Structures are given as C-alpha cells and as structure tokens.
Amino acid sequence: DVVMTQSPLSLPVTLGQPAAISCRSSQSLVSGDGNTYLNWFHQRPGHSPRRLIYKVSNRDSGVPDRFSGSGSGSDFTLKISRVEADDVGIYYCMQGTHWPRTFGQGTRVEIK
Amino acid sequence: QVQLQESGPGLVKPSQTLSLTCSVSGGSISSGSYFWIWIRQPAGKGLEYIGRIYSSGTTNYNPSLQGRVTISLDTSKNQFSLKLSSVTAADTAVYYCARDPGGSGPGVWGQGTLVTVSS
Numbered sequence: 001d002v003v004m005t006q007s008p009l010s011l012p013v014t015l016g017q018p019a020a021i022s023c024r025s026s027q028s029l030v031s032g033d034g035n036t037y038l039n040w041f042h043q044r045p046g047h048s049p050r051r052l053i054y055k056v057s058n059r060d061s062g063v064p065d066r067f068s069g070s071g072s073g074s075d076f077t078l079k080i081s082r083v084e085a086d087d088v089g090i091y092y093c094m095q096g097t098h099w100p101r102t103f104g105q106g107t108r109v110e111i112k
Numbered sequence: 113q114v115q116l117q118e119s120g121p122g123l124v125k126p127s128q129t130l131s132l133t134c135s136v137s138g139g140s141i142s143s144g145s146y147f148w149i150w151i152r153q154p155a156g157k158g159l160e161y162i163g164r165i166y167s168s169g170t171t172n173y174n175p176s177l178q179g180r181v182t183i184s185l186d187t188s189k190n191q192f193s194l195k196l197s198s199v200t201a202a203d204t205a206v207y208y209c210a211r212d213p214g215g216s217g218p219g220v221w222g223q224g225t226l227v228t229v230s231s
Contacts, residue, residue, distance in 0.1 A: 001175075001176075031215060035215060037214075037215030037216060037217070039216060039217035041159075041217070048208055048221040048222065048223055048224050049159065049208075049218075049221060050221070051216075051217055051218065051219050054216035054217055054219070055215070055216055058216075060219065092158065092159060094159070094217050096214065096215035096216060096217050097215060099172060100161055100172075100174040100175060100176070101161040101217070102161065103158055103159040103160075103161070104158075105158050106158050106159075
C-alpha cells in the first residue's frame with residue numbers, strides 16, 4: 001500500500017496567521033492518465049470529512065480561497081492563508097492513484 | 113443535490129456479519145460515472161477505505177479486508193450495502209458511505225454510523 005505521511009501531526013495556530021500541512025507519499029501519485037490524484041479533506045469533531053481540494057490544487061465548490069493546495073509527484077502541501085476559527089479540526093490527505101486508496105494519519109489544527 | 117444516509121445495527125456480536133445499507137437520494141446510483149464506497153474510522157483514529165462498487169456493479173476491495181467484505185447495489189431501492197463477515201472488536205468504527213468520482217476522492221459523504229462489535 002502507498003503510505004501517506006503528514007506533518008506536523010498537531011498544528012497550533014494563531015487566528016489570522018497562515019498554516020501549512022505537508023503530505024508525502026511513498027510512491028509517485030502521477031497516474032497513467034497524467035493526473036495526480038492527491039486530495040485533501042477536513043473533518044470537524046463529530047462530523048463527516050469534507051473534501052476541500054482534489055487533484056492537488058482544485059478547490060471544491062464553497063471552499064474559501066484561503067485554502068490552497070500545491071505539490072507534485074510525491075510531495076504536497078495544503079496552505080491556509082489566514083486561519084479562522086472555523087478551520088479547526090483534522091486535515092487528511094488521501095491518494096487516489098493507487099489501489100487501495102490510502103489516507104494520511106491526519107493533522108490536528110487548533111487555535112492557540 | 114445527492115444525499116447519502118447509512119443505516120443498520122449499531123451492535124454486532126463477534127464472529128457475526130456486519131451489515132449496513134446506504135440510501136441515496138437526489139440522484140440514481142445506476143447512472144453517472146461514480147463509485148459508491150465505504151470508509152471506516154475507529155474512534156480517535158484515521159480513515160480506512162474499505163471498498164467500492166461502480167454503477168455497473170464492478171467491485172474493488174481493500175486487500176486488508178479481502179475475503180470478508182462484500183459491497184452490492186440495489187438499484188430498485190437506490191441503495192448500496194456493505195457486509196463484513198467474521199467481525200472482531202477491531203472492526204468497531206464509524207462507517208461512512210460516500211460517492212467517489214474516482215481518483216479525486218469522495219465528494220459526497222453520509223453522516224456516518226457507529227458500529228460496535230461486542231458480545
């Protein structure tokens with residue numbers, strides 16, 4: 001299985017400040033069709049995960065432009081330009097290139 | 113807007129079969145290019161992709177659960193189901209159903225249902 005490694009695992013942030021989460025995969029996520037299937041999800045306590053970003057950098061509908069995804073190959077980053085209170089929770093990266101699909105361990109974002 | 117809702121027993125005895133159903137509203141499970149999937153999350157832990165079924169009925173299962181898991185479609189009821197046999201306490205988790213377009217990951221999720229394996 002492709003191992004997805006996130007860092008940090010815990011991220012205390014100050015409101016209004018930027019934040020960044022790294023996700024590295026044990027294999028390249030470039031698919032045979034040329035796409036790179038690296039996706040990001042946000043899960044608030046007691047809620048289902050919600051997809052934020054798909055294929056590295058495409059924001060889902062309704063996702064604020066404070067969120068951005070970047071990277072290539074096996075090294076990816078999710079950035080929040082200015083953290084808001086609503087952004088707390090756990091962020092997961094997930095690869096959709098190889099079977100079985102796998103998730104990172106999750107990064108817990110909390111407000112300082 | 114497509115919505116998904118899981119249902120099924122919240123308590124299953126060890127060695128028995130866990131059975132869950134996901135009811136889909138706002139769209140047909142037999143049309144469109146989507147996979148209908150199951151993901152689980154043990155309390156306080158991360159996400160595990162269990163398996164998926166395409167609208168054509170083709171299935172793919174996580175090898176870690178291969179042999180114990182079956183996902184099926186019921187197009188007449190616009191539902192899909194999960195069966196996991198020979199369960200143990202390690203199968204205790206919140207189980208989510210979701211719609212997945214493929215590599216881009218699940219964009220629509222159910223609310224999740226907690227299944228506890230205990231005698």
